[in-house]
Amino acid sequence: MGSQSNAVSRSQNDTAAPPTINVLTLNCWGLKFLSKYRTERLSEIGNRIASYSPQLDIVGLQECWTFGDYLAIRERTQHSLPYAKFYHSGTFGGGLAYFSRWPIIDSSMFRYPLNGRPTAFFRGDWYVGKGVACATIQLPDGKHVEVFNTHLHAPYEREPNDSYICHRTAQAWEIAKLMRAASQRGSLVLGLGDFNMVPLSFAHVLIESRGGVKDVWRVAKPGSSVGKSNHPPEIERRKRMNEVAVSDVESCLRDHGHTCDSVLNTWRWSQEDQKRLEKGTDRHIEGTDADPNSYRLDYIFFSGIGQGWKVADVKVVFTERHPELLCSLSDHFAVHATIERSRAHPPTPVGVEVHAALHYASTNDPKEELADFDDKDFDTVLSKQPTYQYVGKDFYNDILAMIHKYNLRERKQRRWRCLHFLGSALVSIGCFVAVWWSPNYVSFILILLSSLGLMAGTVDGLIGLLFVGSELRALAEFEWEVRNALQLAGGPVQTDRALKDWYD
Structure with missing residues (x-):
């Protein structure tokens, strides 16, 4: 406790604005009863x-499901990160936690209105x-950093055939709304x-455009990958960038930020291996x-471009x-970003990444020398890949x-x-009526079938009546907000008549 107090005291006495902020995010795969070597791995992560x-x-963690694992990490990090918060949510928790060098002065847990289905119990997202774990962290100079830690709904099929794409988009x-408001x-x-x-997927573009934030990896390396090597958009990107068809392990980590399904991760090996x-x-x-199957699922977004910060x-x-089990610490790798104060306003990447972005985005000679460009031009370079600061009417219509x-789909499900x-109620009544004219063993079978069926x-x-009804109303709220955004972007005027079908 003495060293923790000293760390807290040093943090409080240091009133200078920090020149850098080192941020880390990790999905630590801490599923109770399901994740192998969970306790040992999370302790080592600490x-x-x-x-x-x-x-x-x-530090923001995902899939830290148990309070015991959180405490194990807390014990190991309390000297350097004296402030922490574990978030409670849902039937089995939210799996989200923070560890901070500076005081957490406010926090809240925002539950997603749309988050899976109770019938998909084998997937568990609904439960x-x-x-979003929201935390306001006070820097030594009194200014605030608002941090939003989340784990979006898992994709179980590839877009656009993913049956949960609407949930993840919502x-x-x-x-994005929370980040924009902050x-x-x-x-x-x-x-x-x-x-x-x-x-550059639908949700990625939505977060950047509506949230007013940038993906730090694409700020530093705008020409990086957009999926697995065999995904059509990534195949096209590699052709335009004159890259090899499949990157090696080192390039996937260094250049493309791949955090999932890497051949380097032992939890992605075959059962035999x-x-x-x-x-x-x-x-x-x-x-x-x-490393053909690796890709990027883990992100750090920030709003510092144009606010005196840059991605260092x-x-x-x-x-x-x-060190002892020889397995990877998680089934994901972590992402670390250093954000530093910048004298330039706003910062822009330099060197190979800029030339690569223009090669991909422009029909001009990619060898053409580049002059310095302002933030608007920088957004244009990224948007043609495309990374958008603003989206148009077509995006909202989609x-x-x-x-x-x-x-x-959900209305059809509710009807069924x-x-x-x-039908089960009618069958149950019929079974009870049939009991009067049936032998004992037949009566038993009829009562059993009636009870189980009912x-x-x-x-x-x-x-159908409760869950799907609440889901449809959450969709109606989402739909109104999108229609309103479409109207503000120059689309048709929003009317309540447009939502009539939701309530009929």
């Missing part, structure tokens, strides 16, 4: 956070209470987490080995293994079409669930 150089200032919309309050905004999206590792037979991975460095970290399609309830029908009916 050790790595505490000993990391340069010293970390703000864990996903949302979640991206919600966190930025309007004058705070420096940081968005951390496992966003379960690839760069994992069993051999447990028995002491390792699999050696070279930096020059091809960004990299994938925690790729090392557990969201509305997505909502409409999902609305029809309600019909299932009515139970299943009742559950289905309740889901």
Whole structure:
């Protein structure tokens, strides 16, 4: 406790504005009963956070599900990161936590209105209470950093056939609103987490455009990958950038920020290779080995461009293994970014990345020398890849079409669930009537079938009437906001008549 007090005292006595802020985000894969070596791995993650150089200032974790694991990390990091917060949410928690060098003066947990379905219990998204862990951190000079840590709904199919794309888009919309409001309050905004999206996907563009933030990796390396090597957008990007068809391990980490499904991660190995590792037979991975399935799901967003801040460095970290178990620390790698104050206003990347961006974005000769350009021009360079500061009417119309399609699907589901309830009730009544003319063993079977059928029908009916009804109303709120944004962008005037179908 003495050393913790000293650390707190030093932090409070230092009233100078910090020249840099070192931020780290990690999905630490801490599923209780399901994640292998959970306790050992998360304890070691705490050790790595505490000993990391340069010293970390703000850490956001996802999938830290149990309070015990949080406390284990807290114990190891309290000297360098004396302030922390574990967020409680949903049936099994939110899995989100912060560790900070500076005081957390305010916090809240924002639950996503749309977050999976209770019938998909084998996926668990609906039960864990996903949302945004919001924290206001006070810097030594009295200014505020507002941090938003999240874990968006997992994709179970590739876009645009992902049945949960509407949920994830609505979640991206919600966190973008939170970040934009914080930025309007004058705070420096940081968005951390496992966003379960690839760069330049629908949710990614939505967060940047509506949230007024930038993806730090693409600020530093705007020509980086936009998905797995075999995804069509990434294939096209590599052609335009004259890159090899499949990057190697080192390039995926250094240049493209791939945090998931890396061949370097032992939890992505085959079951046979994992069993051999447990028995002491390792699999050696070279930096020059091809890494076709890795991609980027973990992000740090910030609003500092134009506010006197710049991205000094960004990299994938925690790729090392557990010292005793020899397994990776998580099924994701971490992302570390150094944000520093900039005399230039606003900062821009220099060198190879800028030339690569223009090569990709322009039909001009990519070897043409570049002059310095302002923030508007910089946004234009990124937007043609495209990374947008502003989106137009077509973008909002695409969201509305997505909502409409999902609305029809859920209404159909509700009808079937309600019909299932009515059918099971009629069958149950019929079974009880048939008991009067049936032998004993037949009566038992009829009563058993009646009871089980009515139970299943009742559950289905309740889901249809209660859950789907609340989901449709959450969709109606989302739809109104999108229509309003479309109107402000020059689209048709918003009318309540447009929402009539939601309530009929």
